Amino acid sequence: MLLDSDAESDVAYELCQVVGRAILPYRSSGDFGTAFFFQDGHDPVGESLLTAADMVGGSGGELGLRTSVTEPAGVAPAVISEAEIVPGWARFAGDGVAVLPTAGLHRYAGDGGWRWRVQPVPAGIAAGPEVIARLAADASSAFVLAHGVREDGSRPLEVAIERVVRDGDAVLITTELPPGYVGAPVFIVQAEPTGEVSPYCLGLVLPGVGAHPVATFDRIRAVLPATPGDI
Template identity: 80%
Template sequence: MLLDPDAESGVAYELCQVVGRAILPYRTSAAFGTAFFFRSGDDPVGEALLTAADVVGSPGGELGLRGSVTEPAGVAPDAVPEVEIVPGWARYPGDGVAVLPTAGLHRYAGDGGWSWRVQPVPAGIAAGPEAVARLGADAASAFVLAHGVREDGSRPLEVAIERVVRDGDDVRITGELPAGYVGAPVFVVQADAAGDVSLYCLGLVLPGADGHQVATFDRIGAVLPGTPGDA
């Protein structure tokens, strides 16, 4: 669905309110990216951190923290070193996805005297095959929540309003995204056959030039039950 500019601005604002605290900056010695919390059910056991496989794997990985995603105020560090988290990332290069079970993140926080205060993207809005199939060659509005990279090195939370299309099995964002956006979640608004309009998390941004492929949730869902380690 291609929205008018006012509607796009409204959706972008609401996304920041509803899932803004799901989004965190991630970096390694070789790359900047974005990761986000996803919960497959009401049980925290079903919670995971997701990003693009190409973002993780280099030394020096760390997850940046904002004051709004931890409590109490002033206790958590500025970043969580990847080496402190067990289990670590499970990489699925064939699908372009990396998954980090969050049990280790919660243990790390508890040992440090703080806790997470996040808004995981819920499974109820993850785009299934039907939502992906409704995309076509005509551009639809897409919303990317990410931590960009400013010239001073800061990583503010941003929303990019883009266009997404589907060509066969490939779903692509047509524009080039700034540094730090790889791994970020992509959202769309669609009307179903009954005319009901819903918000969907389409998937996550993959690396690219002259546009970016999106790893859609029908691919991501297939690897979420996996165990840590390359697959």
């Protein structure tokens, strides 16, 4: 669904309000990306952190913490080294996805005397096959929530309003995104048979040149059951 510019701005604002605290900056081996919390159902065990597989597996991975995603104020560190989190990332290179069960993140916070205050992307808006099938070669509005990289090294939360298309089995963002956007969630809106317009999280941004493939949620859901649990 292609929206006009005013409607796109409204959707971008609402997404920041609803899932803005799901999004965190990530860095590994000099590469900058984004990760986000996803809640698969109501069970806390179903909560995971997601990013692109190409972002993990190197050395020195760090997850950045914004002050708005932890409480009480001033207690949590500015970054968490991935080496301190058990279980660590499960990497599914064939699907382009990396999954980190968040049990270790919650233990780490508890040991440090603080708590997470996040807004995971809920399972109810994760795009199913029927949503993906409605995408076409005609462009639809897409909204990427990510932590970009400024010249001074800061990583603010940003929203890029882009275009997404389906080309055969591939789903693509049609332009090249700035540094820091790989791994970020991609949102769209679609009209329902009832006439209502609903938001969906289409998936996450994969690396690309000139355009970016999207690892759609049918691929993400396929690997979630294989992710190591709380050990």
